[in-house]
Amino acid sequence: MTQRPDVILYDGDSYPTALHLFEALKYLPHRPDVARMIREAPLQDMSAISERHAAAMRPDWDNVALQMMDDVLYHKFRQHARARDILLATGNAPLLHQDAGDAFWGGGPDDLGENHMGRALERVRQRLIDERAR
Template sequence: MELHGLDTEHEVFFYEQEFYVLSNFSAFSLMWQGHRFPTSEHAYHWEKFSPGQTDGKVDVRAEILNARSAHDAFKMGRQWGSLRRPDWDEVKVEVMRGILRAKADQHEYVRRKLLATGDRTLIENSWRDDFWGWGPNRDGQNMLGRLWMALRTELRAQASPQDT
């Protein structure tokens, strides 16, 4: 087993290194809701806003869709945070689940890398984000890692259907 950075025999940290492919900032475009997004980060922040939402000057969703980088899409999502759709906190996990599934469905390499993590715990090694990652104190919810692990379980079940 090849280990990188903080990886152990029991944990994979995918904020960078070998499994960066699982990061929403990794350069894997995807079709989502009829649009081609440069990264899953773009799609996630685009979903935060209702269709036609403007800041008084620009269409927020169009700006995010066309952002030059995942980092720019992230910054735009934060910049216009006060304009977020009112149900965002209730739907964001399911939205992310769908985006991750689309990314894996559309990129065989992503599926292979996800399955190559074996049974190890997947952790988004984000020192900032204690919801999607493990945060500054390494005790965050790691929701992104949890969603990837659930998807990994689904992919395995599809690859080897159980006897009924």
């Protein structure tokens, strides 16, 4: 059976996209019911479900969110060879997530944002390179 290109397998469950998994991790392991709703939601409804349950979000989320994104991306690239090959083909070039509307995950309107997504991709890329070298 061929896995859909966006599906991420994590802890025995299938998530339709990496974003679904990232949002669900805000509620795992303490609220698996909310995580399941997020996992099963259409992409356009997923964020609203997460926001509706924000009071139940893990209290340490702000401290672990970047590590969780690294974990999500690692699972994605480990499970999808084509995406992994594209990421590895970037060598050791700096990666910029170009998103004019997001200066946290992306470069923002002037590409001077925090670029946390680009840096997470760089960390995952290095982890994959290190694993290949072993």
